[in-house]
Amino acid sequence: MSMKKLTQKMEFKPFVVLLVIIFLCGIISGGDFFKITIVDGHFYGRLIDILRNGSRYAILAVGMTMALGTGGTDISVGSIMAISGAIACSIVDERILQALGGNVFLAVLLALLAGAVCGAWNGFMVAKLKVQPMVATMILLTAGRGIAQLIADGKIVTITNDAYYSISGGYFLGLPVPAFIALIVIVLFLILTRSTAFGMQVEAIGVNQASARLAGIKVERNLWIIYILCGITAALAGIIESAGIKGADCNNCGLMIELDGILAVAIGGTALSGGRFSIISSVIGALIVQTISTTIYAFGVAPELTRVAKAVIVIIVCLIQSKPFMDRVKSLMPKTAKVEAQEVHA
Amino acid sequence: MRKSFLAMTMVATLSLGLFTGCGSAPQEGASTEAQEQTAAVVVEKAEEPVATAAKPANEKLVVGFAQIGQESGWRDGETNDIQWYAAQHTDTIDLVFADAQQKQENQIKAIRNFIDMGVDVIAFPPVVETGWEAVLTECKEAGIPVILVDRGVDQSCADLYATQISSDMVWEGQQAADIVGDLLGGKGKVVELEGTVGASAANGRKEGFDGELKSKYPDIEIVASQTGDFTRALGKEVMESFLKSYDDIDAVFAHNDDMALGAIEAIKEAGKKPGVDIKVVGCDGVKGAFEAMVAGEMNGTVECNPCLAGQIFDAAAKLKAGESVDKWIVSNDGVFTQKDAEAELPNRTY
Numbered sequence: 292m293s294m295k296k297l298t299q300k301m302e303f304k305p306f307v308v309l310l311v312i313i314f315l316c317g318i319i320s321g322g323d324f325f326k327i328t329i330v331d332g333h334f335y336g337r338l339i340d341i342l343r344n345g346s347r348y349a350i351l352a353v354g355m356t357m358a359l360g361t362g363g364t365d366i367s368v369g370s371i372m373a374i375s376g377a378i379a380c381s382i383v384d385e386r387i388l389q390a391l392g393g394n395v396f397l398a399v400l401l402a403l404l405a406g407a408v409c410g411a412w413n414g415f416m417v418a419k420l421k422v423q424p425m426v427a428t429m430i431l432l433t434a435g436r437g438i439a440q441l442i443a444d445g446k447i448v449t450i451t452n453d454a455y456y457s458i459s460g461g462y463f464l465g466l467p468v469p470a471f472i473a474l475i476v477i478v479l480f481l482i483l484t485r486s487t488a489f490g491m492q493v494e495a496i497g498v499n500q501a502s503a504r505l506a507g508i509k510v511e512r513n514l515w516i517i518y519i520l521c522g523i524t525a526a527l528a529g530i531i532e533s534a535g536i537k538g539a540d541c542n543n544c545g546l547m548i549e550l551d552g553i554l555a556v557a558i559g560g561t562a563l564s565g566g567r568f569s570i571i572s573s574v575i576g577a578l579i580v581q582t583i584s585t586t587i588y589a590f591g592v593a594p595e596l597t598r599v600a601k602a603v604i605v606i607i608v609c610l611i612q613s614k615p616f617m618d619r620v621k622s623l624m625p626k627t628a629k630v631e632a633q634e635v636h637a
Numbered sequence: 638m639r640k641s642f643l644a645m646t647m648v649a650t651l652s653l654g655l656f657t658g659c660g661s662a663p664q665e666g667a668s669t670e671a672q673e674q675t676a677a678v679v680v681e682k683a684e685e686p687v688a689t690a691a692k693p694a695n696e697k698l699v700v701g702f703a704q705i706g707q708e709s710g711w712r713d714g715e716t717n718d719i720q721w722y723a724a725q726h727t728d729t730i731d732l733v734f735a736d737a738q739q740k741q742e743n744q745i746k747a748i749r750n751f752i753d754m755g756v757d758v759i760a761f762p763p764v765v766e767t768g769w770e771a772v773l774t775e776c777k778e779a780g781i782p783v784i785l786v787d788r789g790v791d792q793s794c795a796d797l798y799a800t801q802i803s804s805d806m807v808w809e810g811q812q813a814a815d816i817v818g819d820l821l822g823g824k825g826k827v828v829e830l831e832g833t834v835g836a837s838a839a840n841g842r843k844e845g846f847d848g849e850l851k852s853k854y855p856d857i858e859i860v861a862s863q864t865g866d867f868t869r870a871l872g873k874e875v876m877e878s879f880l881k882s883y884d885d886i887d888a889v890f891a892h893n894d895d896m897a898l899g900a901i902e903a904i905k906e907a908g909k910k911p912g913v914d915i916k917v918v919g920c921d922g923v924k925g926a927f928e929a930m931v932a933g934e935m936n937g938t939v940e941c942n943p944c945l946a947g948q949i950f951d952a953a954a955k956l957k958a959g960e961s962v963d964k965w966i967v968s969n970d971g972v973f974t975q976k977d978a979e980a981e982l983p984n985r986t987y
Contacts, residue, residue, distance in 0.1 A: 323882075326881075330906075330907060330908035331908045335906075335907065336881065337878075340874075340877050340878070340881075344874060440707070445707045445710065445713055446710040446713070447710065447869070447923075447925070449898070449924075449925045449928070460902065460906060532870060535870065535873065535902070536870050536873055536898070536899050536902065537902060538869060538898070540868060540869050540870065540895070543866070543867075543868040543869070543870065544870070546868075585878065588875055588878035588879075589878055589882065591861055591863065591882070592863075594831050594834050594863055594864035595834055597863075597864065
């Protein structure tokens with residue numbers, strides 16, 4: 292593949308941004324950022340943290356990419372996370388469905404199923420009733436957390452089950468388990484969207500729903516499937532989050548995470564208006580979002596400034612992604628000193 | 638179509654919430670059934686205030702309590718305690734209880750109902766700090782004293798309420814500093830997990846903790862401090878980062894127990910023993926913290942007591958009798974360490 296082809300790929304820019312952020316962190320921290328040691332037989336370091344904590348964003352972003360690809364959105368993912376966490380933890384803790392005996396596998400399965408049901412509800416609203424996606428999913432955004440509270444009886448369900456904890460805290464080949472879960476999800480979705488016609492249909496719906504329908508694409512059915520998939524990925528992220536803290540925190544689990552999810556997809560370069568999408572780009576976007584948080588903690592930014600710092604980094608990332616802005620920078624390049632242009636880059 | 642669907646869903650969720658509100662049982666065990674019944678009756682009363690108002694010369698102390706709603710285990714603990722206390726003293730206390738479903742306008746509505754009913758004293762935890770001037774003025778004009786419970790209101794309303802019963806967050810921070818100082822023998826490195834930026838609990842606890850360490854334990858250094866937004870997940874994530882920045886942390890102080898519980902997981906992942914290699918101290922005194930202390934993974938917590946019923950009704954009785962009470966009544970908070978944890982665990986209701 293020629294260099295030009297490579298740079299034109301959708302994944303190129305986000306990937307470069309991610310590398311730049313990580314390398315800048317490494318340089319500023321004097322290499323500490325890259326330090327990876329082995330603790331208790333597994334790798335341990337900031338990059339591993341990014342991998343583990345970023346996995347839930349990545350999984351979320353995969354589902355979100357599909358919804359955004361159709362020109363829709365799903366802002367209920369945070370609440371679905373809370374619901375799935377509440378269900379899984381309540382079952383493992385034998386607060387509900389005692390007949391299952393706290394079986395972790397069944398708990399996870401039912402939590403995923405709950406995510407699918409929530410997604411189906413969203414799909415019903417969007418595909419059948421033609422409610423605008425933002426409004427349709429807003430219902431679960433507000434009501435979902437209430438449902439989670441009901442399941443958990445308004446309390447934080449604390450569990451001690453090691454098998455459930457290993458979903459987030461476990462290691463396989465020395466690397467965190469969530470990274471492998473994310474990898475499986477990514478591969479499955481890549482197969483679904485790139486080896487079948489499904490991906491193209493999603494893009495077609497995103498570009499123009501009416502013409503997609505005229506072209507014989509089953510728009511309704513596809514929208515259902517997409518929102519169900521989005522619900523399942525959100526549920527999976529919720530399971531990982533609740534496993535990591537050994538409990539279901541219905542008030543805070545996934546709070547405002549829909550915005551991080553959308554940000555991840557947007558940084559990845561998928562237009563929120565729908566159309567061309569790239570799952571890999573979104574996953575890179577998710578890792579960028581996580582890296583920003585990890586960076587802010589690593590450099591000990593004052594608590595009052597963390598949000599501002601995050602915003603500044605996001606603005607810079609978006610500027611690098613912006614074609615008009617970069618064109619402008621390039622047009623300035625020959626006239627002004629090179630140093631100045633580099634400052635704009637940084 | 639859209640609107641009706643939205644409305645239907647919301648009504649469904651709200652009513653579900655209301656039902657659980659009535660049914661949530663206190664965890665004391667004994668006399669649970671009786672309590673539940675009282676609770677249900679009381680809530681009904683609040684919804685139809687005119688019919689059941691205790692208007693005629695009533696010797697009993699009639700207190701209207703407008704609870705915020707169900708927002709946390711802590712809040713449930715407070716509700717249960719108030720209803721339990723009233724149920725224990727039915728011959729002297731008449732409690733009119735309302736649930737505001739987390740909304741200020743509902744709280745205001747409930748308070749206006751209380752005024753119409755002519756209760757002796759109104760008590761409520763203001764869901765937000767501002768916007769109370771009008772309704773508190775109405776209370777004052779009706780001659781009904783107001784007790785603010787566990788939260789405060791804007792300073793401009795300072796002369797519109799009789800007293801405020803709440804915890805002293807600065808004191809809690811100081812107590813936590815003393816626990817940490819004791820555990821470390823007055824020397825070491827501490828990291829701090831702060832609450833939500835700007836929250837009064839976070840500000841007070843930080844002020845108390847940092848101040849006490851500086852003045853009493855000058856050899857203990859706070860090497861890092863970052864907000865964990867009072868949540869377990871962020872408490873864990875921030876602690877993970879602290880552990881990588883500093884490999885000689887001796888103790889962590891979290892502004893609430895949930896962040897402390899998150900930090901415990903992070904410490905374990907770093908291959909260290911929480912409670913031993915790194916001491917863990919929190920605030921609030923939630924059940925999970927006591928379980929962690931019994932397991933030896935946490936070292937102490939400073940309680941933020943939700944059981945305020947005794948103080949509320951004492952103050953209310955004094956106000957009814959025309960006696961003066963302090964403008965700020967500090968709630969009875971306890972300090973617990975590992976050695977008290979096992980004995981105290983069964984008493985934890987939240």
